[in-house]
Amino acid sequence: MATADRVLVTGASGFVGSAVARALSARGYAVRALVRASSPRTNLNDFPCEIVEGDMRDAESLMRAAKDTRYLFHVAADYRLWARDPDEIYRNNLEGTRNVMNAARTACVERIVYTSSVATLKPPVGGVADEAARGDEAGAIGAYKRSKIAAERLVESMIAREGLPAVIVSPSTPIGPRDVRPTPTGRIIVEAVMGRMPAFVDTGLNLVHVDDVAAGHVAALTRGRVGENYILGGQDVSLKDMLAAIAAVAGRKPPRVQIPRMPLFPLAYGAEMIARITGKEPFITIDGLKMSKYRMYFSSAKAARELGYAARPYSQAIEEAISWFRQAGYLK
Numbered sequence: 001m002a003t004a005d006r007v008l009v010t011g012a013s014g015f016v017g018s019a020v021a022r023a024l025s026a027r028g029y030a031v032r033a034l035v036r037a038s039s040p041r042t043n044l045n046d047f048p049c050e051i052v053e054g055d056m057r058d059a060e061s062l063m064r065a066a067k068d069t070r071y072l073f074h075v076a077a078d079y080r081l082w083a084r085d086p087d088e089i090y091r092n093n094l095e096g097t098r099n100v101m102n103a104a105r106t107a108c109v110e111r112i113v114y115t116s117s118v119a120t121l122k123p124p125v126g127g128v129a130d131e132a133a134r135g136d137e138a139g140a141i142g143a144y145k146r147s148k149i150a151a152e153r154l155v156e157s158m159i160a161r162e163g164l165p166a167v168i169v170s171p172s173t174p175i176g177p178r179d180v181r182p183t184p185t186g187r188i189i190v191e192a193v194m195g196r197m198p199a200f201v202d203t204g205l206n207l208v209h210v211d212d213v214a215a216g217h218v219a220a221l222t223r224g225r226v227g228e229n230y231i232l233g234g235q236d237v238s239l240k241d242m243l244a245a246i247a248a249v250a251g252r253k254p255p256r257v258q259i260p261r262m263p264l265f266p267l268a269y270g271a272e273m274i275a276r277i278t279g280k281e282p283f284i285t286i287d288g289l290k291m292s293k294y295r296m297y298f299s300s301a302k303a304a305r306e307l308g309y310a311a312r313p314y315s316q317a318i319e320e321a322i323s324w325f326r327q328a329g330y331l332k
Helices: 015-026 059-066 086-106 142-162 184-193 210-223 239-250 262-278 286-291 301-307 314-327
Strands: 006-010 030-035 050-053 071-074 111-115 166-171 173-175 204-209 229-232 235-238
Touching: 006 015, 006 059, 015 030, 015 071, 015 173, 015 210, 030 059, 050 059, 059 086, 071 086, 071 210, 086 111, 086 142, 111 210, 142 166, 142 286, 166 210, 173 184, 173 210, 173 314, 184 239, 184 314, 204 210, 204 239, 204 314, 210 229, 210 301, 229 301, 235 239, 239 314, 262 286
Parallel strands: 006 030, 006 071, 030 050, 071 111, 111 166, 166 229, 173 204
Antiparallel strands: 204 235
């Protein structure tokens, strides 16, 4: 495509961001990938893109990156469920989003796709949530959820007051290849394959292939309505069934012991105390246990209806995730 169809992708070296950048490149867009100087660039090695260094916390770098771009995808986020300073997660996601939207407005970007999260939605009680199940900061568990709600509300206010040409998308729980960090869900897959998850709690989540999420982002650019929010999800799955699917691929017996949450809280407190010393994010956290009380089930019917969105079976995403983790050396 011509340079008029240049698109900036923030967080382009990350799990979802690289999938979005890859999907855009495959469709002929000229991708400009914004990455931090310290970020690994493994996910950007096998498709054409222009790499520019910057940070969503650095407004000047965003202004430079957004110059001469037609579209912008703000995918970058501080996706941690724990930090020594939880306020850092909140600041990064809220102020980072503010900086990106201001840069897009200054550069007169024609269309923005903002990556929010189903974390902004109120957890369903015995049902399935859609875009109308809006959460609020007061009821949100943890700094990450609060930060994403605040950032989403900021984008909505800029759309309403300033005519910001943004479409909002809310991925559920992406899994699949190129999860370099890995994400919290990716860590579950790795631990389960290695046989280090002998039991489970009664919870559930909505699993989706990361490349389907990326396709949903591109569809939001071309077919989404400004100001609307679209859930990009896959299938609702209990943790028990997810672990069974992982075990089947890994050639292991699935865990059969269900344990209550309450006895795990002392372990979470201990893990967080150790993490404060080591700085390494703990596998089990207090907020994670609190969230596990809810089955995080969501409907993508609106995205299917308006964007033509579709998701492949979650079992395929698990297979591809395990294959990638194995090839990348995570399963030694």
